[in-house]
Amino acid sequence: MAAIMVLLLVALLVSRQAATDDDRQLGVTEGMQDRDGTKEVEGLLNAALVGLSGAENPGESAAILSELKEALFSMPREDAVEVIADFLSDSSGNAATGMSFAIGEGGKLDQPTSLRVALIDWLGQLDKQRAGEVAEQILSEPTHPDEWALCLRNYAWAHPDLEESSDYLIGKWEQMIGVESWMKEPSVGFLEAFDVVVHARAVELTPRLAEMLADPSGNAGAVRHAAFLTMDRLVVASPAEMIAALDESAELLDGSDAMHAQMVARADLSEPEQRQQVEEFLLDPERSVEQLDVFAQIFPNANYMVSSNLLTTTIIPDGAERRRRDQAALSQVERWLADDRFVTRLDWLRLMRDRLQGFVSQPAVPE
Template sequence: MKKDSPAKLTLLALACIVLAWCALRLVFSNTGVAGRAEVRSLESRLAASRQQMVKSSTQTEFRTVLREMKSALRQMSPREAAAWILSELEHGGDFATQLDFEIGADQNLAEWPTYRVFLLDMLMLVDPAAAAAKARDFLQASASADEWAVAMRNLARAGGLPEDDVLLKTKSAELLRNPEWRRQSSSGYLQAFDVIVHTRNTALAPELMALCDKQDQKAVRHAAFLTLDRLLLVRPEVVLPMLSRSASQHPQSGLMISNMMARGDLRNETQRQAIESYLLDEKRTPEELRGFASVFPNANVSVSNNLLTKAASINGAELAELDRAALEIVAAWLGNPAFSRSHPVLRETYQRLRRFVNP
């Protein structure tokens, strides 16, 4: 058999390479055309949905349109979706949707009160880095409380810069103190209190305590209580002494404070001292003493979908250990004349704990 010369083999190899390169270029070229066509199609869907939103007048119509837009955005690449959202935030205006500010189990919104809130929420889904960058700029300008809530959520989840925590603490304090937002108390405004818990901003505990006294603002009062209670769970060594010192200044919230004081862990010296100071204070009312004793040690937690934090939990073994420690200390209080004003209610606490510890 006649062998091909080395030069001929080299030419054949080069020809194969050229053909392969041409084929690949054709494939990628066609893919690019198809990709651009798909993007144009998705952008057309978004534009049509936006026009439909202008015509919508019911919750069902708004819900349908926004979910269609969410579906289209999720089918785009992160870069393309983020670019479209940022353009809309800059030029697209806003629409009220008649929907509430509703948080899903994944800490993303399940429903959106305005178009801009929807866009900020979607930006976090498609491009977290872009969402954090936008949030830094967004929080420097005035906006609605609902928009600030989502922007702070985005920055807290996707930021990561050292100065982001400072910005979040600063802006959550501004939100808390905004009298107009507090008066309107939208769902987004109230949900934004969760940023205080996320940043463990105990410096705002006195302001939260003051809001707990606002009996004419029930929604704000309830949000402030929940925030302070959850802040106590993450920083008990700071919040519990503050509550003990200031309890007498807030008689309108006496029972509420008594229930929070009952969260203290007597195994911790700082928390034990705070509780004992609270019980020994001559200004404690019988109602406050009963409120404390009836739930101590208080391990109840509220369950809700929050912007950033999740509900705390305690396992059975830890709860049993907490009860044993509480039983021992309550027995010591009952033997101490200094606690005589609390003895009637503490005896009931002692009997209850005995049943838990020695069933």
């Protein structure tokens, strides 16, 4: 069947190359026909649209998209870019692929959910600046969350300076999560778009993320998980700022004591500000037994979620860095054990000390 679909593409391309005035009824503008090479690309785009509409399974869709991508990426770049941009200017032309939204290396898609999603992805690879301009156009109104996710990525690629782009990106992300239907039935692309918050280091959104953790409605399980991962990755990216934000949002985190403790347990005690934050966390008279238990059992939290993301890459400390942090943490915990202020925390400190002693006594493993 896949071979038949490819033949359909070829047949439709031949028919499009013999275009008449009827072509304009299928969305080809007179200006496009006058440009060298664009008739051929536009014909293949329309052939792919027809082919995807009739595809019976994701495998057939993948074959059609592979054929289309090969043609687009082998053409003069400016021709492919402008035809893709023109096609995307009209949201009525689209077809689903039957595939799940899946991100690969470098934020590029391995599996697009529709023809438009594929084209947005490819446009970002072909011309970041043009893709950023098209992203602004698409982001001017709700279309589909998967499209918005990729447009946020493309805009960020076109504007790498966070001082320039962060306000726009966060504003659009907040607009995205404000679409009720998208939030109630979140697509994979919708959930992947949470990476924009990490990219922008938007610790000021901690209260909003904390509210999502407590939301029991609808498909909140997926959104809750995305919010937790976002907060956790923000701690990794900006530990002192995020731990402070967690403390300020403590009331909103009621019921998420274990999550809160796990995130604070990422602190690096060799850093004075983070060391002070952990000290205050441990000495807080309102700290629950559950939080102290979780903190002591996981500190230092060196568990990392390794994944392909739209914009960010999680930097995992190497063995030498982890060992340095463990040694600094052990020294500090031993000082706390001798500090009268921690007399009510001795059991937890001893558990932390035992864990750390086990880590630092292990021979160094060559990287």
